[in-house]
Amino acid sequence: MKLRPPRAALALLIFAAACGKQTFLAAALIGTPPVPNPISPATPLPAQSLALAYLGTIDTSNPTKIDSSKVATVPGAKGDLSFHSALKNKDFDLAVTDRGDGSYTIDSQSNADFNYEPSQPYTLVLVGGDNKEAYGAKLLPAPVTTIKEFPSTKTLTVSAGPDFTVTRTDAPDASDGRLLPAFVAVMKVDPQNPSNLSLNNLLYSTLPKDGAALLKFALSDANYRKASFVIPGATFTKGGYYVVALIVIKYGLVSENTFLGSTAMSGTGDAGLLVVQ
Numbered sequence: 001m002k003l004r005p006p007r008a009a010l011a012l013l014i015f016a017a018a019c020g021k022q023t024f025l026a027a028a029l030i031g032t033p034p035v036p037n038p039i040s041p042a043t044p045l046p047a048q049s050l051a052l053a054y055l056g057t058i059d060t061s062n063p064t065k066i067d068s069s070k071v072a073t074v075p076g077a078k079g080d081l082s083f084h085s086a087l088k089n090k091d092f093d094l095a096v097t098d099r100g101d102g103s104y105t106i107d108s109q110s111n112a113d114f115n116y117e118p119s120q121p122y123t124l125v126l127v128g129g130d131n132k133e134a135y136g137a138k139l140l141p142a143p144v145t146t147i148k149e150f151p152s153t154k155t156l157t158v159s160a161g162p163d164f165t166v167t168r169t170d171a172p173d174a175s176d177g178r179l180l181p182a183f184v185a186v187m188k189v190d191p192q193n194p195s196n197l198s199l200n201n202l203l204y205s206t207l208p209k210d211g212a213a214l215l216k217f218a219l220s221d222a223n224y225r226k227a228s229f230v231i232p233g234a235t236f237t238k239g240g241y242y243v244v245a246l247i248v249i250k251y252g253l254v255s256e257n258t259f260l261g262s263t264a265m266s267g268t269g270d271a272g273l274l275v276v277q
Contacts, residue, residue: 003138003253020061022259024071026214027053027124027137027252028207029266030199031116032185032245036155036273039194045243045273048187049108049116050199051081054214055126055135056102058259073102077128081106083120096124103210109198118142118268121252135255137264142250143180145170150244150272157275160238164274166246167228181217181224181249183207183267184231189241197243204235218263224249236276245271 029051034044055074079096092113096104104126108114116122122139129135148167150156158164172179185205187197206229208214217224229246236242252264 002256003136005251005253021057021059023074023129023133023135023257024056024058024259025053025126025135025137025254025262025264026208026218027051027139027254027264028214029116029122029124029139030183030185030207030247031118031268032199032243032247032271033268035243035271036153037194038155038189038241038273038275039191043195045189045195045197047108047115048197048199048245049114051096051106051114051122051124051139053079053096053104053124053126053137054102054210055104055128057129058261060259074129075100075102077104077126079104079124079126079128081114081122081124083117083122085115086117086120087115096126105200107198107200109196109200116266116268118144122266124264133257135258137255138253139264139266140250140252142266142268143170143248144268144270145182145246145248146270147244147246147272150270154272155275156272157277158236160236160276161233163233164231164236164244165228166231166244168246168248168269170248179225179227181221181265182226182229182269183224183247183249184229185245185247186231186235187243187245189243189273191241194241203242204231214263218261236274238276240276242274242276243271244274245269 059070247267249267
């Protein structure tokens with residue numbers, strides 16, 4: 001299975017038009033660091049990790065009209081995520097869960113062996129489709145960043161109502177002078193079970209939510225290359241605790257048998273505890 005860099009340009013679809021229906025793969029690996037625990041300060045809320053992939057077909061017969069109606073999902077594939085854990089000095093090959101809608105996932109809440117270690121590469125392989133072919137993604141280490149609004153304690157108290165701005169500190173990429181794409185995500189902390197967090201259960205996020213949205217992101221990520229992001233004030237309620245995360249994305253590699261608009265991305269960054277009064 002040969003790998004190639006994903007390419008995010010609409011012009012490439014012109015070259016793919018003659019091929020008609022092709023297999024589309026979008027894979028994402030994200031991780032957030034531990035944050036303070038508002039209920040038990042001696043026990044920080046754990047780091048969170050999530051790998052999510054979409055496998056589908058896309059009809060590129062008319063490259064000027066690519067929308068959700070042109071995308072069909074491929075459920076029933078068998079998939080695994082493999083990596084070497086430097087922390088545990090052990091190799092892992094973990095099965096991903098088929099959610100039945102063409103998406104496949106694994107997260108640290110449901111599998112304790114899975115943790116995103118920012119310095120390590122990960123390989124995701126899905127085997128499926130009409131020909132039971134293998135489609136893969138190489139997920140590469142992403143750069144780190146911090147959120148300017150959070151102090152060194154990573155806990156910030158705000159009033160309910162106003163929007164909350166998240167500002168990144170990482171510099172533009174040296175290769176093209178642009179900021180890398182980034183996402184924000186919000187998880188609500190349950191005071192009765194504060195450690196029960198999951199990136200599979202987000203209250204708010206700018207992450208693409210399905211295969212069609214990931215395809216649009218792969219074709220144009222300009223709206224994600226911003227220095228700051230605004231989270232609507234309506235996301236937060238008075239008296240609540242929230243984990244706010246900023247995730248900077250780096251593109252990896254995808255197998256050559258996938259559609260040119262396929263994408264592989266991994267991301268890490270910063271997170272903090274927002275206390276709303």
